[in-house]
Structure formats: structure tokens, C-alpha cells
Amino acid sequence: MKGIRQLAKHLDISIGTVSRALNDKPDVNEETRKRVLAAAEELGYVANQSGRSLRQGTTNVIGLMIESSKETVENSDNFFLGLTGGLQSVLARHKLDLVMLPCPSDEDPYEYLKRMVARRVVDAMIISATQRIDRRIDLLVKAKIPFVALGRSSSGGNYTWIDLDFEGVAASAVDRLVAKGHRRIAIAAPSSDINLGYVFVDAYQQSLERHGIPYDPKLVIRVKSSEQGGYQAGHELLLLDNKPTAIILIYELMAIGLYRRLVEAGVVPGRDLAVIGFREEPRAKFLQPALTCFRMSLRDLGVELAETLLATMPAFAKFYPKGARNTIWPLELVPGESDAFFLNP
Amino acid sequence: MKGIRQLAKHLDISIGTVSRALNDKPDVNEETRKRVLAAAEELGYVANQSGRSLRQGTTNVIGLMIESSKETVENSDNFFLGLTGGLQSVLARHKLDLVMLPCPSDEDPYEYLKRMVARRVVDAMIISATQRIDRRIDLLVKAKIPFVALGRSSSGGNYTWIDLDFEGVAASAVDRLVAKGHRRIAIAAPSSDINLGYVFVDAYQQSLERHGIPYDPKLVIRVKSSEQGGYQAGHELLLLDNKPTAIILIYELMAIGLYRRLVEAGVVPGRDLAVIGFREEPRAKFLQPALTCFRMSLRDLGVELAETLLATMPAFAKFYPKGARNTIWPLELVPGESDAFFLNP
DNA sequence: CTGAAAGCGCTTACAG
DNA sequence: CTGAAAGCGCTTACAG
Secondary structure, X not given: OOOHHHHHHXXXXXXXHHHHXXXXXXXXXXXXXXXXXXXXXXXXXXXXXXXXXXXXXXXXEEEEEEEOOHHHHHHOOOHHHHHHHHHHHHHHHHOOEEEEEEEOOOOOHHHHXXXXXXXXXXXXXXXXXXXXXXXXXXXXXXXXXXXXXXXXXXXXXXXXXXXXXXXXXXXXXXXXXXXXXXXXXXXXXXXXXXXXXXXXXXXXXXXXXXXXOOOOHHHEEEEOOOHHHHHHHHHHHHHOOOOOOEEEEOOOOHHHXXXXXXXXXXXXXXXXXXXXXXXXXXXXXXXXXXXXXXXXXXXXXXXXXXXXXXXXXXXXXXXXXXXXXXXXXXXXXXXXXXXXXXXXX | OOOHHXXXXXXXXXXXXXXXXXXXXXXXXXXXHHHHHHHHHHHOOOOOHHHHHHHHOOOOEEEEEEEOOHHHHHHOXXXXXXXXXXXXXXXXXXXXXXXXXXXXXXXXXXXXXHHHHHOOOOOEEEEEXXXXXXXXXXXXXXXXXXXXXXXXXXXXXXXXXXXXXXXXXHXXXXXXXXXXXXXXXXXXXEOOOEHHHHHHXXXXXXXXXXXXXXXXXXXXXXXXXXXXXXXXXXXXXXXOOOOOOEEXXXXXXXXXXXHHHHHHOOOOEOOOEEEEEEEOOHXXXXXXXXXXXXXXXXXXXXXHHHHHHHHOOOOOHHHOXXXXXXXXXXXXXXXXXXXXXXXXX
């Protein structure tokens, strides 16, 4: 089976009718439609996507751009794979397919995205790991490609995004620690220019202020968002003159490295130092003592991302009356033992 | 900037010349080529992929199919993301792009692949997690789509694959344990129909035989390929009447769950029970005592996969004289402490 | 309800 | 070296 032409010839009808039957258009004789569908199934005919795309001006493919830097590969969990389930469950309603576009680590993400967008391989894009200044957003806005960003940014003006509730996490963590008597609370923040670092540190600062605790820049420890970064954070923390009694982590895998460094130094998390981790993570689950952290559903986030994205696409907006919007995605506290103790005054 | 037509008009030359200049064809005036490239860069013109694909009959896209079952999402590490670096470094030589195609968990992988193949969204495919009987392979062979499978299978006859050296791992693990005095060696094997399970158990059996150790089916513990599976394996091992003194794991994350169950039972890995894990994994690195396991480079495997795939593609075979082939990918033993003790006779 | 035809944006023989 | 034209495989007004 080659193309629609052969299928039409085989059925002895025109290609127009075959196309209409296959695409569920009205005004096709039911009998004819059945014959066409049966023959297509039998001969394994499926319309060539390039032909469709060219004619329709739409690819019916949604791209999820992922950055596969060495750091991401070694340290990220399956964050993106976790999103795909929710994304696909929504996209499937509209017969849209999801493809993941891994940006090569030696290619500039901006150039990569530009190329993908210009070639029109997808109808819309999901980007993530937004930077404080992120030219990708300006690019997408300017190219008028529907998109949603997982993460806020200073770039792009009024674009559509969903972001995790870093403010809520920071406030909740600080409140919890202060309630247990902590006043010197450190934070491990990313050394990169990723936007969430700014948001998190700001929120941390404001939370301290609410409790009348002076902000000490020495307690903001800048490290890589990785297990190694967590180890490094532990290391630097131990070198501080006026040691903090608690630390809040901004990235899930940091906890593993941090615990490791603390154990080496004979410091017991949850007894000598209070630790609050970020996102609950299968890999960090077995840490002893159990890590206090925050829970969210990647699947639900995927659903929200997809529905928000579709709301920005002219062809689907009507199904999503909530419209393109900006959403702060909540996380739920999961109390553990890593911050259970009360500080003696 | 819309299409090649506008670009040509802007330059006041024909679209044919524009196309030839952009595609590095010979017989284009150097001056003209420069003008075209400059104008394309300036106006941000990149050829529409659908138009190219339709005309050329090739998409210049390679698909990497990944299955995103709940189990994979929660437990697999970034195995696939780890491959992309190596894959892309080879594909970039030929201006081929890599897309990851995540099969929705509620869709049959066979149907998903069939749809992707029929729509001609990719020129060639990489599949993985091959089953003992895997209809996807028959499908790809029949459809004459170039492909390479990461994993052997009984299906498909003489197809192109790369697979890990499970035989070598099993032999090396058994030899090592026997040398330390072990005679009752258990193995945690996958409960699914994935082909590597068969290969691994067979190799384990043969290795025992070489040492004249009788095969005891009770020592083959079938569990899920996950951290939880490892926990379960530990649990079942502890219930055995005639307990093994050693266990070989077939999946990297099992070690974490196994350790957890052993610790609960007061059984110390590396003292009371010898443990040999499978692939070295960042997440399992911090296990105490350090896990004896096997190392491989995902990046190098990605390179090998890409080069093998290209050898199966008529347009690129000439660059890869080694041709389409079947490769057993070696792993290197990384000695740890988890099996360091000698068994008292 | 169906068919004939146009045209989506490209690349590529072919002619000059 | 360049231009004019055909045609890749579809979908979709348009005519009947």
C-alpha cells in the first residue's frame, strides 16, 4: 500500500471520497465510509503526515522540548516522562501526538528551538527550565507559535506559563522551621540562571522577614541542582562560622548528597540539623531519617499543561473556556523526620 | 517570512536557485549563494519540513520509541536521555534530527508504532525493551523501515540489534561469587516477558553448570524491574527454607529496595549476604556497603546504536562500512564491598 | 453524495 | 549558472 491514490483505485472511487471517509467528514454515504475504512484497515493505509501537514498547514504534533545536558541526564529523574501521561491523555482527545525534542547538549537551546519552530515540525511547543532572561520565550512570542512554558521568566512579557508554587513551599518550610525554634535557616539555591532560583530565594527572604528574622546572604548557598550539589551544600554549610540549624533544599536530589556529606561529618539530619527537601522523589524516599518534603502529581501537572496549551491554540481554544492563563501549581507538605526536633532555646 | 517563494521574490531570483543555494548544491554562483544565505538568515527563513519531506520522500528525522508505563516513569532512570547525547552526535553528521516518541501507557506499543510508521513521521526507528515475542519487530521488518532494536528477541528473524552482554555479566557475577565460596546463588529476574530475562536466566544457569553447581529453580526470584521489585526479592529470599548466600540482580534499581528489605531484617549486605547489582547507577552509588556492579557508557552505546542504524539506511550505509550488524555490548565489573566477604566452608 | 481539480511548499530533472 | 515546470500525497472548496 502506497498512497491514497492506490487505495482509491482499489475501491474504484475518487481519492476525494476516500479522504472524506477517512477523516470523518459528513456527507459521505455510510456504506461507502465503511468500505473505505475496511479497506484502509486491511491494506494498512494511514495518510502520509507530510502530505496532510502541507495541505492543512498543521502537523497535529505537539513538541515537548527537553534539555539533555550532562547534568540533567545524570541527575534529573524522569520528570518529563512523568508529565507525558497527563499530557497525552489530553492531547489524545484531539488526535494530537506528543514528541519529545531533546536539545543536544552542544547546541544552544535557542538555536535548536528556532530551527524546530521554523521547520514547522510541531504546531505548538512546551518549554521548561525557563531562565531569568530566556530568549526562547521572545522567539516563540514573535513567531506566533502557540506555547506554554513550565516556569516563569522576565522575558516575553505577557506569555502563558505554569510554574510550581515556590513561594508556597518557601513560606511553608520557613514557617515550619521557625515554629520549631529555628532562626538561622540556610537555603541551597541553584548556581545557574534558572528563574526558579530567583523566585525561591525571594520568597525565602520574604518569609524570614515576616518572622522578623534578619536575612543573612551567607546562608544562601549556591550549588548545582544535583546530588553532587547537595553534597557541596553540606560541605559549605559545615564550613560556616555561625552555623545554621536548618536548611531548605530547592531541588529534589540534593537531599541525597546532603545526607551523605552530613553523615560523613557525624551530623545527623533531624537531630543536629533540620532538613527540608523539595519535591518528593522515589529516589529520596528511603533516606533515613525520612525527609520532610513536598508532594505533587506530575500527571496532573501534565494535564494542566496540555489544557493550558490547547487554550492558546486557535483550533482548540473553544474547548478550553478557561483560556490561556498563568497557573501557580501547588505542592503539598509531606512531613518527615528530618526536621522533627525542636531547637532548645 | 512565509515560504521560499517570498524569499525568492525578495532576492529577485527563482525559487529553484534559492533552493539549490540553501541545500549546498553545486553549480550555484558563489555570489548568489552568499546572497541567498544572508537573506535567509536575515529573514529567518528555514524550509518547511512538510514540503521537503513530501518532495524528497524522507523526513530526516529518526525516532526513538520509549514506553512510558507507570513503572518506567517511577523507576527507570534517565536511560534514554543518556543515550540521546551519543545518538545525536552521530545523527548530526548527516543533519538528522532525533525525536523521542513516548508511547502512551494506555496504548498498545504495537499499534502506536504502527501508526507512527504508517504516517511516515520518521525515516528510521530505534526501539528498545524488546520482548521475547515482539510483534513490533515483525512490523518494522515487513514495512521495510530501517530500524535497530536495543535488545534481542525471538521475533523478526534476522534483524539488526544491539544488546547488553547479559551472558558476560551473569558469567562474571557467578564466577566471582563461586570464587568466594558461594554455592547457593539466587537471581532476581523480571516477571515480565522482556527478552533480557530469558537471556539472563539462561546464562546464569549455564554459568552454574560450568562450576558443577546444580540449578535450583527456587533460587530464581521473579519480581518487577523496579526498586519495589528489589524489596520484594529481598522479602522472598528471606522466606526461603534453604537460604542462598548470594544474590545477583538484573536491574539497577533493585539494589536500593533489596538493601532496604535486608536492613529491616538485620541482614547486612556484604557480610551476611553477597549482592551483585546490575548496571552502575548514580542513584545506587551511595549504597552502603558499596554495591558491586557493572559499568557501561550510555553515550558510547548511543553512538553505536546510531552508527548501526545508519548502516541499515540506504542513504547512509556507504558511510558505515561495518554494515548492519548485531552487537553484544560489554559491561565492565566495578568491584564493591557488597560481595567482598569469603564464605566459610 | 461523489468526482475533478487546485494547491499546500518544497526539490529536482530538464532546457537553455 | 539559472529559470520554468513538474510533482511528492494529501485535503477541500466547487460543481454537479
